Amino acid sequence: MQLTDPKGRLTTIVLQAGKVFHTHRGSFGHDDLIGAPEGTVVATTAGVEYLALRPLLSDYVLSMPRGAAVIYPKDAGQIVTMADLYPGARVVEAGVGSGALSLSLLRAVGDGGSLLSIERREDFAAIARGNVEEFFGGPHPAWEVRVGDLADVLPDAVKPGSVDRVVLDMLAPWENLGVVADALAPGGVLVAYVATATQLSRFAEDAKADGRFTEPTAWESMVRGWHLEGLAVRPEHRMIGHTGFLITTRRMAPGVSAPVRRRRPAPGAYAESAVDFDEAELATDLGERTVSDKKIRRVRRDLDARRERREGGPAGGPSDADRTD
Numbered sequence: 001m002q003l004t005d006p007k008g009r010l011t012t013i014v015l016q017a018g019k020v021f022h023t024h025r026g027s028f029g030h031d032d033l034i035g036a037p038e039g040t041v042v043a044t045t046a047g048v049e050y051l052a053l054r055p056l057l058s059d060y061v062l063s064m065p066r067g068a069a070v071i072y073p074k075d076a077g078q079i080v081t082m083a084d085l086y087p088g089a090r091v092v093e094a095g096v097g098s099g100a101l102s103l104s105l106l107r108a109v110g111d112g113g114s115l116l117s118i119e120r121r122e123d124f125a126a127i128a129r130g131n132v133e134e135f136f137g138g139p140h141p142a143w144e145v146r147v148g149d150l151a152d153v154l155p156d157a158v159k160p161g162s163v164d165r166v167v168l169d170m171l172a173p174w175e176n177l178g179v180v181a182d183a184l185a186p187g188g189v190l191v192a193y194v195a196t197a198t199q200l201s202r203f204a205e206d207a208k209a210d211g212r213f214t215e216p217t218a219w220e221s222m223v224r225g226w227h228l229e230g231l232a233v234r235p236e237h238r239m240i241g242h243t244g245f246l247i248t249t250r251r252m253a254p255g256v257s258a259p260v261r262r263r264r265p266a267p268g269a270y271a272e273s274a275v276d277f278d279e280a281e282l283a284t285d286l287g288e289r290t291v292s293d294k295k296i297r298r299v300r301r302d303l304d305a306r307r308e309r310r311e312g313g314p315a316g317g318p319s320d321a322d323r324t325d
Helices: 057-063 073-082 100-109 122-136 150-157 173-183 197-210 279-285 293-310
Strands: 002-004 010-012 020-023 026-029 040-043 049-053 090-094 114-119 143-147 163-168 184-194 217-219 223-229 232-240 245-250
Touching: 010 057, 057 073, 057 100, 073 100, 073 184, 073 245, 090 100, 090 150, 100 114, 100 122, 114 122, 114 150, 122 143, 122 293, 150 173, 163 173, 173 184, 173 197, 184 197, 197 245
Parallel strands: 090 114, 090 163, 114 143, 163 184
Antiparallel strands: 002 010, 002 049, 020 026, 040 049, 184 245, 217 245, 223 232
């Protein structure tokens, strides 16, 4: 459940019979909420009222345990819409991270579709699997997770031309254009999520040079909330600005090259040679923090404990599943 206090602060808890939720302003028992309808207000022993609702997908993504950084809901929503995901679609994603985008993709393809998630790190794949199963209450029938490099896993996992959509969240997505082109059906959509303008440029130019994709389209989205208090209606002082760029392109029919778009490039628009990228250096330049093994172990223990409680087994790990967003 998601609890909202009088100041609008959110706290996510997992309800368990006999447990007590403690705050610095009193407490209340989980039994006060178990069996109650959503939209219930519960008061602590000190009289502080909390609004109780089930968390939305966007709430869960921002509060769930994470190893790697997550794709924010604003970008996940753009990916689902602009990639034209639909129930029954066959989708591949590479770079699973903590499973945030996987949740949105599974919601879109439904039980009748399929999502193959490929992650290079086994510990990240385990965290993603735990988060997805926590949200859906168990394994999703349309989901498969494989550990390894996209270039190695994808050719053995799918038949050529059998994939409807591919989503890439990695440092150098242009390195996998060939294997993605082989997997995509004609008209299939490829979406890449990148953090910098240099990555965006490299992906776009390599996709054009490949010849099997349509002209790429790129954009970013920014979200600004509004303060609503009587007649004091104004933009919030904070906003979710740049998180990443999205670039999309579609697979051409086999043996057909995309028409060359006529354009007059600005002087100096094209370098004499391609820019070389070192993934380790790029990660450092992007400010990506190395996730410590200690944090990974703690997150995995937390998710394992939740799964055991959900399945009715012995509850290990932290004694309280409460977490403040």
